[in-house]
Amino acid sequence: MKIHEYQAKDILAKYGVAVPRGEVANTLDEALEVARRLFINGAKGVVVKAQIHAGGRGKGGGVKVAKNFAEAEDYAKSILGMQLITHQTGPLGQKVQRLLIEETAQIDRELFLGIVLDRAKAQLVFMASQAGGMEIEEVAAKDPDAIYKEYIDPAVGFQPYQARNLAFKLGLKPTQINEAVKFMIGLYKVYLETDASLLEINPFITTKDDKLFALDCKINFDDNAMFRHKELKELRDVAEEDPLEVEASKYSLNYIKLDGNIACMVNGAGLAMATMDIIQYAGGSPANFLDVGGGANQQQIENAFQILLSDKNVQAVFINIFGGILRVDTLAQGVVAAAKNLNVKVPVVLRLEGTNVEEGRKILKDSGLKFIVGETMQDAAQKAVEAAKGVTR
Numbered sequence: 001m002k003i004h005e006y007q008a009k010d011i012l013a014k015y016g017v018a019v020p021r022g023e024v025a026n027t028l029d030e031a032l033e034v035a036r037r038l039f040i041n042g043a044k045g046v047v048v049k050a051q052i053h054a055g056g057r058g059k060g061g062g063v064k065v066a067k068n069f070a071e072a073e074d075y076a077k078s079i080l081g082m083q084l085i086t087h088q089t090g091p092l093g094q095k096v097q098r099l100l101i102e103e104t105a106q107i108d109r110e111l112f113l114g115i116v117l118d119r120a121k122a123q124l125v126f127m128a129s130q131a132g133g134m135e136i137e138e139v140a141a142k143d144p145d146a147i148y149k150e151y152i153d154p155a156v157g158f159q160p161y162q163a164r165n166l167a168f169k170l171g172l173k174p175t176q177i178n179e180a181v182k183f184m185i186g187l188y189k190v191y192l193e194t195d196a197s198l199l200e201i202n203p204f205i206t207t208k209d210d211k212l213f214a215l216d217c218k219i220n221f222d223d224n225a226m227f228r229h230k231e232l233k234e235l236r237d238v239a240e241e242d243p244l245e246v247e248a249s250k251y252s253l254n255y256i257k258l259d260g261n262i263a264c265m266v267n268g269a270g271l272a273m274a275t276m277d278i279i280q281y282a283g284g285s286p287a288n289f290l291d292v293g294g295g296a297n298q299q300q301i302e303n304a305f306q307i308l309l310s311d312k313n314v315q316a317v318f319i320n321i322f323g324g325i326l327r328v329d330t331l332a333q334g335v336v337a338a339a340k341n342l343n344v345k346v347p348v349v350l351r352l353e354g355t356n357v358e359e360g361r362k363i364l365k366d367s368g369l370k371f372i373v374g375e376t377m378q379d380a381a382q383k384a385v386e387a388a389k390g391v392t393r
């Protein structure tokens with residue numbers, strides 16, 4: 001689960017990690033009110049920041065520094081409600097529904113701090129870099145040595161000496177080291193106690209008067225841990241999520257929308273990935289990842305169908321099921337019912353194996369509907385790619 005920058009900064013503040021003074025605004029009036037308050041309280045300038053879940057807002061024109069109230073008003077007017085396009089939003093961009101108005105910082109250096117799980121090492125890794133502010137993914141790809149790492153032993157946790165190592169490598173001044181250590185230990189605590197899956201401060205800045213601040217903050221949480229964080233769950237902003245993915249999550253379907261034209265309905269995440277691979281191998285492009293789960297019933301299949309077909313790019317549906325807990329005849333009943341109820345017009349290609357496969361095939365045959373059945377996974381994938389050609393909706 002993702003949250004907005006202003007929400008992430010609220011969490012940091014609770015843990016004693018320094019963030020600039022500022023407040024979120026949902027309307028232009030609120031934004032002006034916040035800006036006025038900041039100026040009255042001595043701010044030399046304010047920064048107007050679009051709050052969307054994607055990064056790269058600065059480059060996309062969603063972050064502007066205003067030297068006075070009139071400028072702040074101009075920027076708030078132009079950014080609020082804009083369709084902000086960044087390298088992470090896709091070509092359509094994301095509508096800006098709220099702003100964060102903050103006191104500007106007198107930036108000396110822009111650095112980077114981040115914590116993620118390194119799955120290969122089965123440890124958390126605390127990263128730091130002097131190349132903050134820009135796209136850190138690019139730094140990691142072009143100059144991996146510019147990212148310093150401390151791996152965290154799960155039994156002992158992040159140690160102060162590790163924070164000091166990173167602080168020295170960042171080239172911080174002696175007077176900033178202790179503050180930086182506290183800052184990093186605070187971030188580690190946030191990561192651990194919120195069950196985060198990613199925490200990124202980019203930029204982590206030093207100011208001309210030697211202070212340290214988190215100027216930007218991104219936190220993602222582990223969805224599987226959200227049951228024990230009611231207060232965090234409330235931070236979810238479904239307006240920022242793909243509407244089909246939101247819909248799918250209501251039915252506990254594991255659905256991720258992709259750009260292709262062949263919809264996949266599969267049971268099991270491993271099989272779902274293999275299915276996407278084999279569609280590509282057959283020269284096609286998957287429209288989604290979808291795991292209907294092991295215990296899916298007829299209703300669940302129908303829900304899944306509805307979601308797949310709501311995607312207007314879909315020109316064929318490829319159902320690839322290995323009947324285990326979900327028996328093939330149950331699936332077939334679901335598919336037939338859904339195809340009838342939803343008046344499915346695109347070709348439906350199936351590859352079925354496993355428990356009650358014969359019964360399942362018979363149900364399809366007796367339905368009077370036109371299904372295409374593949375002999376093997378590869379055969380079915382090829383048939384799906386073929387069937388999708390020239391389909392218009």
Ligand code: GDP
Pocket residue numbers: 047049054055056057058059063065103104105106107110133134202203215216217
């Ligand atoms: P992102 O582009 O979505 O990662 O948004 P950021 O919050 O990181 O802002 C982008 C850039 O705007 C930062 O790297 C800074 O260079 C600049 N910026 C943000 N806040 C301030 C500020 O208070 N003062 C100044 N001078 N620049 C800022």
Ligand code: MN
Pocket residue numbers: 055056133202203216
């Ligand atoms: Mn940033």
